[in-house]
Amino acid sequence: MRVTTDRDRCVGSGQCAMLSPEVFDQDDDGLVLVLQERPAAELLEDVHRAADLCPSRTIQVTG
Template sequence: MRVTADRETCVGAGLCALTAPQVFDQDDEGVVVVLTAEPGDEARPAAREAGTLCPSGAVRVVE
């Protein structure tokens, strides 16, 4: 699994950081920050859900 986020597309909703805090965070402006591009097995379900929930489509999860 590979996780990426387009910081230019991010609208700062924060669903990624709330859903998968071990994978995503937000900077001081509320823009997504990827903490780990290759999450471990325990974080993968949450990372997938974050990719689904992102309202702007900034978060991408590739298996």
């Protein structure tokens, strides 16, 4: 699995960082940061939930 984001579309809701703090964080402006571009399989469910709940649909999960 590979996780990418489009920071230009991020609205800073923080859902991703709350749902999957091992994979996502926020910078000083509140925008998404990907901490692990290729997270372990056991994080898959949380990463997909974060992507599904992202209000700006900026998180992409491939693979």
